[in-house]
């Protein structure tokens with residue numbers, strides 16, 4: 001049995017990770033400054049503790065790292081609108097919070113499992129991206145790159161602490177995770193935004209011409225990858241893409257969601273500039289090369305987009 005600290009444990013991915021770890025017999029502490037809604041069903045398991053506090057409080061972080069074997073660090077501000085409107089908060093939480101955790105993990109030789117993002121590669125046009133692909137970013141004067149840069153810097157710290165302080169680490173780069181319970185309707189990412197419109201009978205608003213693509217990864221698949229990477233020694237010292245390699249345009253997604261739920265809503269188009277202002281830049285294609293994760297832990301995404309969307313829509317339709 002492991003004792004695992006999951007920061008951001010009450011978030012979309014975190015709540016599933018806590019659940020699977022508990023199901024497999026481990027002890028879990030979730031540190032999250034958000035509400036406990038997504039993890040309340042775990043309170044009675046006897047092996048779960050929720051600490052509602054911030055990764056920005058070093059004393060809290062030190063105490064919790066001290067009590068665990070492994071840290072799965074998912075806490076972050078991960079909402080594209082907030083990269084543009086609150087760059088200072090994004091940088092503070094995503095950098096400073098991670099640095100406290102890294103520092104204590106390095107001192108105590110605890111395993112640090114870090115949630116990075118496909119966004120670190122920015123607008124590199126050479127898809128699919130393997131984990132060693134070049135990063136191609138815009139200038140720091142454009143706020144949207146603060147998220148990507150913060151995550152990449154923590155990746156650098158992982159390698160540096162690994163090399164100079166023998167800190168065991170694993171880096172995970174997620175590609176568009178979605179699923180039941182993941183997001184508040186209408187918030188943050190494209191699937192919950194579309195779903196809210198669909199359920200309210202309103203038009204779906206596609207940004208640009210909708211030709212930009214993403215690879216959507218079902219939450220249950222992603223969770224299996226996180227838990228396996230966190231516990232398997234073969235993953236140590238490496239970075240892994242966690243994603244489906246099926247490419248879907250945003251317009252195709254809109255159509256697939258309509259079909260999965262039997263919706264008839266119209267689709268409308270809106271220029272990016274009108275939606276995000278000039279500080280945002282969209283990335284046309286993001287596709288993971290998933291050969292490394294397949295080879296090292298034998299994982300691949302197995303849930304089809306159609307099945308995943310159906311499960312997600314059914315969940316949000318419940319009264």
Ligand SMILES: NC(=O)c1ccc[n+]([C@@H]2O[C@H](COP(=O)([O-])OP(=O)(O)OC[C@H]3O[C@@H](n4cnc5c(N)ncnc54)[C@H](O)[C@@H]3O)[C@@H](O)[C@H]2O)c1
Nearest residue numbers: 008011012013032033034054055075076078117174176177
């Ligand atoms: N979901 C995705 O598609 C995706 C893609 C790429 C990367 N990621 C990364 O994976 C991780 C988890 O993402 P998610 O989708 O579950 O996001 P999420 O927003 O649902 O979860 C993040 C959690 O962190 C918590 N948090 C924020 N600031 C905090 C602080 N100061 N102290 C403690 N907790 C704090 C939030 O309350 C939230 O519960 C994030 O690090 C994100 O950057 C996710």
